Amino acid sequence: MVVSVAHLGPPGTYAEAAALAYVNWLNQRGQQGLLCPCPSIAQTLRAAAQGQADVAVVPVENSVEGSVTTTLDTLWQLDKLQIQQAHVLPISHALLSRAETLEEIKTVYSHPQALAQCQGWLERFLPSVQLVPMNATTEALKYLGEDKTAAAIASSRAAQLYHLPILVCPINDYPDNYTRFWVLSLQPSGGGSHTSLAFSVPANVPGALVKPLEVFASRGINLSRIESRPTKRSLGDYLFFTDLEADAREASVQSALKELTAYTETLKIFGSYSIVSIGKL
Numbered sequence: 001m002v003v004s005v006a007h008l009g010p011p012g013t014y015a016e017a018a019a020l021a022y023v024n025w026l027n028q029r030g031q032q033g034l035l036c037p038c039p040s041i042a043q044t045l046r047a048a049a050q051g052q053a054d055v056a057v058v059p060v061e062n063s064v065e066g067s068v069t070t071t072l073d074t075l076w077q078l079d080k081l082q083i084q085q086a087h088v089l090p091i092s093h094a095l096l097s098r099a100e101t102l103e104e105i106k107t108v109y110s111h112p113q114a115l116a117q118c119q120g121w122l123e124r125f126l127p128s129v130q131l132v133p134m135n136a137t138t139e140a141l142k143y144l145g146e147d148k149t150a151a152a153i154a155s156s157r158a159a160q161l162y163h164l165p166i167l168v169c170p171i172n173d174y175p176d177n178y179t180r181f182w183v184l185s186l187q188p189s190g191g192g193s194h195t196s197l198a199f200s201v202p203a204n205v206p207g208a209l210v211k212p213l214e215v216f217a218s219r220g221i222n223l224s225r226i227e228s229r230p231t232k233r234s235l236g237d238y239l240f241f242t243d244l245e246a247d248a249r250e251a252s253v254q255s256a257l258k259e260l261t262a263y264t265e266t267l268k269i270f271g272s273y274s275i276v277s278i279g280k281l
């Protein structure tokens with residue numbers, strides 16, 4: 001069987017690199033993967049949720065810029081996708097352009113995460129350019145051939161794919177720049193070292209968050225991340241995305257999740273999975 005793997009396109013994105021890492025992992029187990037580029041992160045997740053692709057590979061968190069909020073918000077809405085794996089990828093950004101010098105550049109295109117991860121470099125070396133956010137780091141690359149005043153922030157792999165010169169690399173503000181990607185599908189997750197879930201609390205009262213957290217603390221279950229997102233119902237009303245350093249099949253986690261339902265309004269469990277690291281770490 002060929003596994004179709006939806007990811008943020010056009011080809012050459014960091015999400016595609018993560019999807020390729022997953023396809024490699026499949027190949028080592030005698031399976032084939034087929035890459036399916038999608039126009040946005042939300043559409044990537046929907047492709048898997050609606051069965052147009054077998055799995056979706058999406059960025060979820062960056063070590064410098066934090067959460068990829070579209071991923072968290074779409075996952076909460078879609079409900080039924082389960083995390084199969086996490087991949088951690090080192091991210092090295094390059095400035096791609098047909099310009100010969102930095103002085104010629106008037107516009108820089110990229111994904112908002114990439115623009116944010118290079119903001120210090122951009123302020124220092126290109127303080128007057130117009131920064132244009134795109135759906136993906138590679139979205140503007142096909143236009144760079146015609147316009148010498150345009151540049152884009154993307155990977156060196158993207159530069160090769162689109163036959164574009166690299167003017168400067170790396171340009172990310174922090175050398176230790178990593179992004180975590182999730183591989184999700186409609187299949188039940190296979191278990192592993194981490195469990196991700198999200199919940200809303202019944203009322204905005206003192207202790208509304210302490211109680212759910214105590215459920216884990218009292219059982220010695222470590223949380224590796226907690227991230228709040230607006231419920232979009234009213235100002236100050238939040239969802240809490242939480243990662244546990246434990247497998248949901250462990251008895252202590254099972255009993256914690258059972259108790260948690262008493263202190264939460266809606267609880268969604270996105271599954272237990274292992275983390276695969278790629279490249280230098």
Ligand SMILES: O=C(O)C(=O)Cc1ccccc1
Pocket residue numbers: 008012013014015016059062091111113114135136137138179
């Ligand atoms: O646009 C891309 O290439 C993506 O995969 C999104 C992204 C952007 C910057 C860092 C990590 C992921």
